[in-house]
Amino acid sequence: MTGSHVVSNGWAHARIALQRQLVYRFSNWSGLFTNCFFLYFRAYALRACYEHRDSIGGLDVAQIVTYVTVSQAFLMVIPAWGKVGVADSVRSGQIAIDLARPTDFVTCYLGSRFGVSTYYSVARALPLLVVGGLAGFLTLPPIGVLPIFLLSVVLAAWIAHLILLLIELSSFWLGSEQGVRWLVLGFSSLFSGLILPIDFFPAWAQMLSRFLPFEQTLYAPTSVWIGAEAGVLSVVGVQFLWAVLLTALARTVFQAGRREVLVHGG
Amino acid sequence: MGADLRVWMRMYGSMVAASVREQMSYRGSFAFELLGRLTVTGLELVGLLFLFEHVDAIAGWTKWEVIYLYGMASICLGLGEALTTGFDAMPELIRSGSFDYVLVRPLPALLFVLGREVKLRILGRSLQGALAVGLCLSHLMLLWDVGSVLLLVSSVICGVAVYAGLFLASAAQCFWTVESTEMFNAFTYGGAQMTEYPVSLYPDWLRSIFLYVVPVGFVSYVPAVSLLGKSDPLGLTPWGVWVTPVVAGAFLAVCLFFWRLGVRRYEGAGG
Numbered sequence: 132m133t134g135s136h137v138v139s140n141g142w143a144h145a146r147i148a149l150q151r152q153l154v155y156r157f158s159n160w161s162g163l164f165t166n167c168f169f170l171y172f173r174a175y176a177l178r179a180c181y182e183h184r185d186s187i188g189g190l191d192v193a194q195i196v197t198y199v200t201v202s203q204a205f206l207m208v209i210p211a212w213g214k215v216g217v218a219d220s221v222r223s224g225q226i227a228i229d230l231a232r233p234t235d236f237v238t239c240y241l242g243s244r245f246g247v248s249t250y251y252s253v254a255r256a257l258p259l260l261v262v263g264g265l266a267g268f269l270t271l272p273p274i275g276v277l278p279i280f281l282l283s284v285v286l287a288a289w290i291a292h293l294i295l296l297l298i299e300l301s302s303f304w305l306g307s308e309q310g311v312r313w314l315v316l317g318f319s320s321l322f323s324g325l326i327l328p329i330d331f332f333p334a335w336a337q338m339l340s341r342f343l344p345f346e347q348t349l350y351a352p353t354s355v356w357i358g359a360e361a362g363v364l365s366v367v368g369v370q371f372l373w374a375v376l377l378t379a380l381a382r383t384v385f386q387a388g389r390r391e392v393l394v395h396g397g
Numbered sequence: 398m399g400a401d402l403r404v405w406m407r408m409y410g411s412m413v414a415a416s417v418r419e420q421m422s423y424r425g426s427f428a429f430e431l432l433g434r435l436t437v438t439g440l441e442l443v444g445l446l447f448l449f450e451h452v453d454a455i456a457g458w459t460k461w462e463v464i465y466l467y468g469m470a471s472i473c474l475g476l477g478e479a480l481t482t483g484f485d486a487m488p489e490l491i492r493s494g495s496f497d498y499v500l501v502r503p504l505p506a507l508l509f510v511l512g513r514e515v516k517l518r519i520l521g522r523s524l525q526g527a528l529a530v531g532l533c534l535s536h537l538m539l540l541w542d543v544g545s546v547l548l549l550v551s552s553v554i555c556g557v558a559v560y561a562g563l564f565l566a567s568a569a570q571c572f573w574t575v576e577s578t579e580m581f582n583a584f585t586y587g588g589a590q591m592t593e594y595p596v597s598l599y600p601d602w603l604r605s606i607f608l609y610v611v612p613v614g615f616v617s618y619v620p621a622v623s624l625l626g627k628s629d630p631l632g633l634t635p636w637g638v639w640v641t642p643v644v645a646g647a648f649l650a651v652c653l654f655f656w657r658l659g660v661r662r663y664e665g666a667g668g
Contacts, residue, residue, distance in 0.1 A: 161580035168583040171603055172591045179598040180452045187451045307426045313433025317440045326444035333450060 148246030471526025477560025
């Protein structure tokens with residue numbers, strides 16, 4: 132299969148996934164409603180920590196409320212949670228059909244997931260940025276940082292979707308991926324910086340975080356936006372390396388899983 | 398009526414027992430998921446501990462006091478969620494029309510739907526919360542008497558009642574929308590998130606929603622202020638302590654009424 136086929140295939144999957152999302156409008160409104168509440172809760176709680184001090188972990192109060200807004204806004208674009216359907220099709224046997232398709236599985240998967248992310252950028256991220264802005268939580272970055280931020284979001288979504296895929300691929304061997312799912316969710320909600328910016332972590336935990344992929348999801352683009360990192364380009368560079376590494380890993384695991392299915396007579 | 402109730406409870410009990418037996422037949426995956434869920438709530442707690450390396454208090458509440466709030470939110474949400482896992486099937490029951498079969502059972506529809514599944518693994522959250530509450534109560538060295546034990550127990554019951562009410566309302570909403578929606582998550586998971594910290598730190602409008610409309614904040618904050626002997630800038634104690642069970646009960650009653658309306662609507666539609 133040629134490179135251009137792979138790309139157009141991925142693109143088609145993205146378009147279909149985007150169309151499918153558009154059907155659930157009520158569901159999106161109620162999700163947006165919920166996201167707003169979470170945004171307010173976290174912003175006010177973290178702001179209350181600044182009552183007697185100007186800076187925590189190198190971040191001031193304007194940076195922290197911006198951090199909360201941006202991370203909550205892009206939570207669905209860069210998901211840490213969600214079923215992607217691979218485990219279900221392993222259990223039902225549907226995966227055999229996917230395996231027989233003359234397309235590259237990981238590319239098609241990423242394509243359709245990027246369709247979902249594109250949808251959430253418009254339906255969730257933008258409105259939440261506006262809500263945060265109206266509440267006075269949002270400080271905009273210098274205009275030159277925006278393209279790097281967007282690139283960082285794309286890489287972050289890439290990595291996040293691969294993590295979700297790897298979780299579900301574990302069902303090739305485990306039967307149920309639920310345990311792995313929760314385990315990963317626990318680590319990712321802490322180490323993606325969803326609960327607290329990684330700048331607040333003690334030194335040992337910051338060190339540990341560098342060896343985990345979760346920091347590259349929600350935290351990386353958000354830190355670019357608030358200017359927490361000196362070299363924004365190096366943030367994106369590190370993300371790129373992780374994306375390449377995890378793509379290779381996903382492919383390898385998928386191939387191994389495929390053999391597992393074949394052995395079982397799939 | 399009394400005899401009916403006894404029969405219903407026995408039937409509900411045997412349904413729950415069957416559901417538990419079913420889960421126990423997959424012991425490995427059960428243990429693994431429980432462990433996974435413990436990790437989620439455990440690492441949330443780690444996040445709080447990281448935060449308290451930088452600050453001594455949030456809105457006047459110290460580390461162990463905030464951990465108490467966090468633990469109570471986890472216990473109540475976890476128990477409320479575990480008791481109501483049967484509701485997960487609601488969208489499917491309504492969409493496929495199988496809710497008809499629920500209505501002809503010799504058991505109230507609510508008890509039947511609830512009894513079909515009680516997921517024990519969800520209790521991971523409550524376990525974690527109980528551990529947190531136990532730890533901070535031993536740290537805070539409160540003077541214990543009958544009153545404070547009663548307050549702690551009733552605080553858990555009221556919290557579970559409010560969360561269970563929310564899950565009930567969320568299930569009842571399916572009678573209108575068919576799909577389940579995320580809207581109620583703002584109050585269930587969102588409520589737990591909010592009451593991890595003292596509600597006094599939120600702006601008025603947000604706090605009022607969670608004190609007087611969806612009283613997740615009320616049943617968390619008021620007993621905690623009283624039990625931990627905190628000063629209360631909102632002026633809700635001590636009178637609020639006596640009102641808490643009434644607030645929780647009234648909220649649950651409203652949610653039950655909403656469910657009734659939903660069932661009636663379903664029947665009225667010729668289902």
